[in-house]
Amino acid sequence: MNLTFLGIGQVGGALAINLVAKGHAVTIAARDPQSDSVRAAQQREPRLRALPPAEAVAAAEVVFLATPYAAAEATVTALASLLAGKVLVDCTNPVGPGLSHGLGSTRSGAEVVQSAAPKASVVKAFTIYGFENFIDSAYPGYGELRPAMLLAGDDAAAKETVAQLCTHLGWEPVDTGPLSTSLHLEHLTLLWIKMARVQGHGPNLVWARLRRA
Ligand SMILES: NC(=O)c1ccc[n+]([C@@H]2O[C@H](COP(=O)([O-])OP(=O)(O)OC[C@H]3O[C@@H](n4cnc5c(N)ncnc54)[C@H](OP(=O)(O)O)[C@@H]3O)[C@@H](O)[C@H]2O)c1
Numbered sequence: 001m002n003l004t005f006l007g008i009g010q011v012g013g014a015l016a017i018n019l020v021a022k023g024h025a026v027t028i029a030a031r032d033p034q035s036d037s038v039r040a041a042q043q044r045e046p047r048l049r050a051l052p053p054a055e056a057v058a059a060a061e062v063v064f065l066a067t068p069y070a071a072a073e074a075t076v077t078a079l080a081s082l083l084a085g086k087v088l089v090d091c092t093n094p095v096g097p098g099l100s101h102g103l104g105s106t107r108s109g110a111e112v113v114q115s116a117a118p119k120a121s122v123v124k125a126f127t128i129y130g131f132e133n134f135i136d137s138a139y140p141g142y143g144e145l146r147p148a149m150l151l152a153g154d155d156a157a158a159k160e161t162v163a164q165l166c167t168h169l170g171w172e173p174v175d176t177g178p179l180s181t182s183l184h185l186e187h188l189t190l191l192w193i194k195m196a197r198v199q200g201h202g203p204n205l206v207w208a209r210l211r212r213a
Contacts, residue, residue, distance in 0.1 A: 001165070004029045004060035006053065006075055011091050012066030013041040014134035015126060015169070020045050022168045029056035029063070029079075054082055062087040062161060063120075069094040069102060069109055076116040084119035087158040089165075090182070091126040093189050099198070101186060110152065110182035121158035124182040125151045125166065125173075128189050130196055132203040137170035139206065146172040147206035150188070152181040174209055 003019055004027045005012040016026045030038045030050040038050050057063055057079050067075050069092040076083065094102025094109040103109060114122040126134060128150055139147055149171035153159045163173035176185065188207075195201045 001025070001161075002059055002061045003027070003064065003165075004051075004056040004062075005064045005066055006057075006079075007037075007064075007066035007068075007071075007091075008041045008048075009037045009066065010131035011126065011134055012064060013037065013044065014131050015064060015066070015091070016041060016048055017045040018134070018137075018169055019165070020047050024165075024168075027051050027056045027060070029053040029060075053079060057082045057086070060086065062089060062165070064089045064091060064126075065113060066091040066126075068092070072109065072113055073116045076113055076120075080117040080119070083117040086120055087155075087161050088113065088117060088120040088122045089126065089162055090122050090124050093127050093186055095190070095193075099190050099194055101183075101190065105183065105187070108180065108182035108186055110179050110186075114154075114179055121153065121155035122179055123151055123153035123155070123158050123162045124179065124185055125149060125162050128185055129192055129206055130203040133206055134169075137206075139208075142208070145208055145210075146170060148172050148174045148209045150174050150176050150185055150207075152176050152179055152185055154179045172209060 028050040033050040096102040110124040166173040
């Protein structure tokens with residue numbers, strides 16, 4: 001699949017490198033091809049080509065948004081016409097003071113991103129854990145059980161596409177519902193950050209889905 005990344009830092013870099021390893025054609029939609037994050041990602045994976053954002057997005061089937069949340073709306077607005085009809089994976093998290101929700105828990109960041117590119121199919125994914133788990137998603141010792149990646153979005157086909165990418169990366173995709181559910185995922189992210197980074201559980205902590213008939 002042709003994929004591109006807006007933002008190639010800790011999250012974007014980890015996902016992009018693992019997706020290249022799984023055989024996907026991945027580019028960096030780079031505002032500055034010489035930036036530290038672009039160069040660091042290319043050092044780790046030389047097959048990651050940096051292209052001007054418009055060119056990269058036009059050629060991609062799936063676009064990952066992995067900028068700081070503060071840059072997300074403007075980044076997406078500038079590319080909105082090119083994003084029409086594409087899957088846009090929102091990996092960003094609006095985080096406010098004291099690990100509160102950055103939009104006051106009134107609306108999800110994913111819905112703000114969707115408003116900025118109304119004709120894109122936004123799927124919230126790859127937000128509920130720290131980047132360490134995007135570098136390495138393996139949790140050995142649990143048999144067939146895979147760590148869960150919770151998704152939300154309004155377009156079933158787009159969610160299925162992202163679910164397949166989750167599976168390639170070692171996650172069990174779990175559809176949590178429409179894009180508005182992203183507000184709950186963003187709160188779950190805050191819980192993960194509090195537990196892993198503040199309370200000392202550490203980053204090797206993920207959720208899994210157990211079910212019984
Ligand atoms: N870190 C985590 O553990 C984690 C986990 C889940 C989700 N997230 C979310 O994922 C997003 C990225 O986090 P990160 O830790 O990967 O950040 P990061 O390491 O700081 O990387 C940010 C990336 O976005 C680019 N960028 C910065 N400002 C930009 C702008 N105005 N326009 C376009 N691109 C810009 C940077 O490019 P330059 O090199 O050009 O500055 C860099 O490639 C955030 O929204 C964060 O909340 C983070």
